[in-house]
Structure formats: C-alpha cells, structure tokens
Amino acid sequence: MKSRGPVTLVFAVLTLLGLAGQALLVRKVDALRPEATLEEVLYIPSAKAVKRMGLGYTGLVADIYWTRAVQYFGRKHGKGSTRYELLYPLLDITTSLDPNLVPAYEFGSTFLAQRPPQGAGQPEKAVALLEKGISANPNEWKLYLHLGFVYYFEIKDYLAAARALQHAAEMPGGNPELRAIAGTLAQHGGDLQTSRQLWMMVYQNEKQAQLRKNAERHLAAIDNDEIVTVLEAAIADFRRRTGRDPKSWAEMNANGYGRTVPIDPQGDAYLLIEGRVEVAHPETFPFITKGLPPGQQPSIGPQIVVQ
Amino acid sequence: MNSRVLTIAANTFREAVRDRVLYNLVFFALLMAGGSILVGQISIDIERQVVVNLGLTAVSLFGVVIAIFIGIGLVSKEIEKRTLYTVLARPVRRWEFIVGKFFGLVITLVVNTFLMSLGVLLALLYVAHKLERGDLTVVVAIYFIVLQFVVVTALALLFSSFSSPLLSAVLAFAVFIVGTFAEDLRGFAAMSQGVTRVGATIAAYLMPNFAALNVIAEAAHAKPVAGNLILFNTVYALLYALAAVAGAVLIFERRNLK
Numbered sequence: 001m002k003s004r005g006p007v008t009l010v011f012a013v014l015t016l017l018g019l020a021g022q023a024l025l026v027r028k029v030d031a032l033r034p035e036a037t038l039e040e041v042l043y044i045p046s047a048k049a050v051k052r053m054g055l056g057y058t059g060l061v062a063d064i065y066w067t068r069a070v071q072y073f074g075r076k077h078g079k080g081s082t083r084y085e086l087l088y089p090l091l092d093i094t095t096s097l098d099p100n101l102v103p104a105y106e107f108g109s110t111f112l113a114q115r116p117p118q119g120a121g122q123p124e125k126a127v128a129l130l131e132k133g134i135s136a137n138p139n140e141w142k143l144y145l146h147l148g149f150v151y152y153f154e155i156k157d158y159l160a161a162a163r164a165l166q167h168a169a170e171m172p173g174g175n176p177e178l179r180a181i182a183g184t185l186a187q188h189g190g191d192l193q194t195s196r197q198l199w200m201m202v203y204q205n206e207k208q209a210q211l212r213k214n215a216e217r218h219l220a221a222i223d224n225d226e227i228v229t230v231l232e233a234a235i236a237d238f239r240r241r242t243g244r245d246p247k248s249w250a251e252m253n254a255n256g257y258g259r260t261v262p263i264d265p266q267g268d269a270y271l272l273i274e275g276r277v278e279v280a281h282p283e284t285f286p287f288i289t290k291g292l293p294p295g296q297q298p299s300i301g302p303q304i305v306v307q
Numbered sequence: 308m309n310s311r312v313l314t315i316a317a318n319t320f321r322e323a324v325r326d327r328v329l330y331n332l333v334f335f336a337l338l339m340a341g342g343s344i345l346v347g348q349i350s351i352d353i354e355r356q357v358v359v360n361l362g363l364t365a366v367s368l369f370g371v372v373i374a375i376f377i378g379i380g381l382v383s384k385e386i387e388k389r390t391l392y393t394v395l396a397r398p399v400r401r402w403e404f405i406v407g408k409f410f411g412l413v414i415t416l417v418v419n420t421f422l423m424s425l426g427v428l429l430a431l432l433y434v435a436h437k438l439e440r441g442d443l444t445v446v447v448a449i450y451f452i453v454l455q456f457v458v459v460t461a462l463a464l465l466f467s468s469f470s471s472p473l474l475s476a477v478l479a480f481a482v483f484i485v486g487t488f489a490e491d492l493r494g495f496a497a498m499s500q501g502v503t504r505v506g507a508t509i510a511a512y513l514m515p516n517f518a519a520l521n522v523i524a525e526a527a528h529a530k531p532v533a534g535n536l537i538l539f540n541t542v543y544a545l546l547y548a549l550a551a552v553a554g555a556v557l558i559f560e561r562r563n564l565k
Contacts, residue, residue: 007402011554011557012557022543022550028535033519068491071494071495075494215403231441
C-alpha cells in the first residue's frame with residue numbers, strides 16, 4: 001500500500017496556504033471596491049417587492065432589514081457622519097415587512113430624530129415613522145411617548161408634544177405621571193427642568209438598556225448645562241466686581257465663589273480658560289450645549305447602538 | 308501537468324459532452340435571440356444593457372448550475388457505477404483523480420462559457436451594430452464569471468468528497484448564495500464584538516467572495532474595471548479553489564471506499 005503521509009502533508013499545507021492567501025486577497029479586493037460596502041446599498045427600495053421576494057417569510061426578512069438599519073446607523077454614527085440617506089428607507093421597509101416590530105419604531109425614531117452628529121437630523125421622518133407605528137400598534141403607549149419627545153426636543157412644537165404625552169398617559173398601561181408633564185410642557189416648553197422631567201421619565205420606565213443609557217446621557221448633559229450656567233454667572237459677577245477674568249478656580253474660591261474645584265457629571269474638574277468654563281473631555285460628552293471649547297460641535301459620544 | 312491528471316480531465320470533459328451538458332447552449336441561444344428581439348421592440352434605448360445583463364446573468368447562472376450538478380456527481384457517480392475502483396486499481400493516485408476531475412469540469416465550463424459568450428457578443432453586435440472599446444468590460448465580466456465557476460466547481464467537489472449528492476448540492480447552492488452577500492457578511496462581522504466578532508470574522512472570510520467577481524452591472528454600462536481588480540480577483544479565485552480542492556483531496560485520501 002502506498003504511503004499517504006507526504007500527500008496529506010502537501011495538501012494540508014496547500015489548503016492552509018490557499019485559505020490564508022484568499023483571506024488576504026479579499027481585503028485587497030475590498031479596498032478596490034469601496035462602493036460595495038454595507039452602508040450604501042439598499043438592494044431593493046420597494047417594501048412590496050421585498051415582501052414578494054421574501055416568499056411569505058416576512059418576519060425573518062424584517063429582522064434582517066432591521067439589523068441592516070442598526071448596522072448602517074451604527075457604522076455611520078461611529079464615523080461621525082452627518083448624512084444617513086438610507087436610514088429612513090431601511091426603517092420604512094423593515095416596518096412595512098413587520099408592522100408590529102415596535103423596537104424598530106422606538107430606536108429608529110431616535111436614530112432619525114436626534115440632530116447630527118448624534119442622529120440623522122430628520123425629525124419629520126421620525127414623526128412619520130412613529131405615526132406609522134401608532135397606526136399599526138394603537139395600544140403601544142410608548143410610541144406616543146417617543147412622538148412627544150421628537151415634537152418637544154427636535155421640532156420644538158410643545159403643544160403637539162403635550163398632546164402626544166397626554167395620549168400616552170391615557171392609554172392602557174400608560175404612565176399617568178405623563179399627564180402632569182404634558183400640562184407643564186404646554187406652559188413651560190423649552191426649559192431645562194421640563195427636559196429633565198421627560199428624560200427622568202424615560203430613565204425610570206425604560207427597560208431597553210440602550211434607551212436608558214441614552215436618557216442617562218441626556219440627563220448628564222442637562223446637569224452639565226445647568227452647572228455651567230451657574231458657573232458662568234459666578235464668573236460674570238467676579239468680572240463685574242474686579243474688572244478682569246478670574247485666573248483659576250482657587251481664586252474664585254478665595255473670593256467667595258464656591259469652596260472647591262467644580263466637577264462635571266463625568267467626574268472631571270471643569271477647566272477655567274480665559275474666563276470661560278470648559279468640560280475636560282468634550283469628545284466623550286454628547287448632547288451638551290454649554291462648556292464646549294470655542295467652535296467645537298457637540299460630540300457624538302459613545303455609540304448608543306453598538307456598545 | 309501530470310499526464311494521469313490530464314487523462315482524467317480529458318475523460319471528464321468527454322463524459323460531460325456525452326451527458327449532453329452542452330445542450331444548455333440551445334436554450335441559451337433561444338434566450339439571447341428572443342430577449343434581444345423582444346426588448347428591442349418593447350423598450351427604449353436599453354437594448355445593449357438588456358443584452359449584456361440578460362446574457363451575462365444567464366452565462367453565470369447556467370454555469371453555476373452545471374458546476375454544482377456535475378461537480379457533486381464527479382466522485383459519487385464513479386463510486387456508484389464502481390468505475391472508481393477500476394481507475395484506482397491502475398497506477399492513479401487519489402489526489403490525481405480529484406485534481407483531474409476538477410480540471411475536467413473546469414474545461415467543460417470554459418468551453419461552454421466560450422460558446423455562450425460568443426452568443427452574447429453576436430447579440431450585442433446585432434443590437435448595437437458594432438463592437439466598441441467599452442465592450443471590453445463584457446470580456447472582463449465573462450472572465451470573472453469563469454473565475455466564479457472555478458471556485459464553485461472546487462466547492463462542489465469539496466462537498467461531494469464527504470457527503471451525499473443531494474446534501475452537496477444544497478451546501479454548494481447555500482455557499483453560492485451566502486458568497487454573493489460576502490461583503491455584507493464581513494460588514495456585519497466588523498460591527499460585532501468579542502468572541503462573536505472573532506467567530507463571525509472567521510466565518511465571513513471562509514465564505515467565497517462572489518460579489519467582487521460580479522461586474523455585470525459595470526459591463527452593461529461599459530464602465531472600465533480596474534486592472535488591479537482583475538489581478539487580485541484572479542489570484543483570489545485560484546487560491547480559494549486551491550484551498551477547496553486540496554481540502555477535497557485531504558478528505559478523499561482518508562475516505563474508506565470499501
């Protein structure tokens with residue numbers, strides 16, 4: 001009988017060489033074909049066509065499309081992109097395939113509504129998505145809550161926000177506390193306290209970890225904006241009294257403005273630079289509007305989709 | 308190349324011709340002639356695109372079907388008919404048998420593709436009245452399709468070396484479909500984390516990358532294809548086929564044929 005040892009060895013080496021070589025080549029080929037990357041390919045823009053091609057397995061196809069939407073958003077968000085052309089079509093197809101896929105409305109509207117770089121900056125499309133969700137899932141009170149958020153924070157239509165929250169409060173399973181918030185919204189729309197109440201409501205009631213985390217970051221940003229407002233008032237008072245900018249927090253403390261170096265909600269000391277208050281790490285602090293270095297845009301912060 | 312490998316390859320080709328595999332060319336000719344004439348009558352200004360899209364898609368699909376259905380039977384049919392024992396009783400090694408079968412089927416597919424490609428170019432000439440420099444992309448697209456067949460044939464052979472013909476066909480078709488979306492698969496793997504990422508990345512890189520071998524859309528619009536892509540795709544397909552055929556040899560060497 002012929003020995004098979006050398007043949008086995010040679011072909012085992014060839015198999016490994018072939019596999020390793022093709023994997024290396026794939027990377028080179030990918031580099032030559034940037035247009036073929038995941039995010040810019042919708043494949044089929046019509047939900048009806050996708051439905052037909054799904055051969056009735058629309059639930060599974062919807063899950064695949066929802067995953068594509070999440071990955072699309074996650075990848076672009078990670079790159080700090082401000083353009084999300086395929087996000088709404090992907091979400092629209094997903095929810096047409098499975099109109100009861102509530103997470104797609106909840107997360108999808110958050111992705112769409114928030115201003116760049118945190119989101120796509122398409123609040124009108126977020127409203128359209130949520131209204132589609134409400135029409136298919138009339139008993140999901142949280143969709144009204146999300147609708148209220150979009151109207152309040154992104155479109156600044158406080159009456160529409162109040163109406164949406166009123167709906168959420170009155171629905172079976174809805175949170176009755178929302179009724180009071182809806183009343184406050186109608187009267188004091190736009191102030192930080194109302195914003196805090198809304199995000200606290202989400203933080204306390206939301207079971208989805210990512211949405212809770214998102215609410216937590218918004219609450220931290222509100223805390224920051226409030227602290228910076230107080231610190232800026234103190235600095236303005238110091239300036240008025242002494243006719244110059246304070247040099248350090250120690251000098252502020254020595255003049256009766258606080259007793260320690262102020263700390264931001266991320267646990268870092270605020271910086272005092274030429275009479276300006278700045279957070280130490282603006283790059284990891286999303287949603288803040290105060291305490292940013294001059295000319296710096298709000299950070300995208302840690303990603304909320306892909307942890 | 309080893310003369311025994313060549314003999315087996317030539318016999319495999321002869322057998323495929325005897326099995327009337329090339330009859331698909333008649334259907335292909337009818338499809339091309341019918342498609343070109345029909346679209347010319349019912350549409351506006353897309354005759355060239357339709358001929359290229361329809362023709363190259365048909366070349367690709369016909370070839371993949373042939374590669375899979377012939378490929379899965381290359382080993383099992385020889386065992387079933389007991390002709391394998393006659394072959395292996397001669398001074399032919401098992402690896403020579405597998406490699407010869409692989410080349411035989413690849414030759415069959417190349418001949419088949421060459422004839423179908425002539426049909427596409429003739430149809431193109433019929434609708435456009437001339438061939439232009441941009442039509443070179445059609446030739447590149449056909450070349451990539453042949454590379455695709457080389458990979459599919461190797462995979463069909465690999466699967467048939469350890470499983471039944473039916474299961475081999477299912478596996479080969481599944482890998483063909485997954486390979487068409489290989490770029491997405493790698494994109495998804497890149498987005499995952501931890502152990503999932505490692506597993507998904509390995510799986511994604513094990514799948515063949517058929518998406519990069521498909522430039523039919525570019526050919527339809529006479530867009531040029533980068534020279535580097537031709538080189539990389541060639542080396543890629545050869546390495547992938549090498550790995551799959553070598554894997555088939557490894558399995559077949561250890562297979563108990565009694």
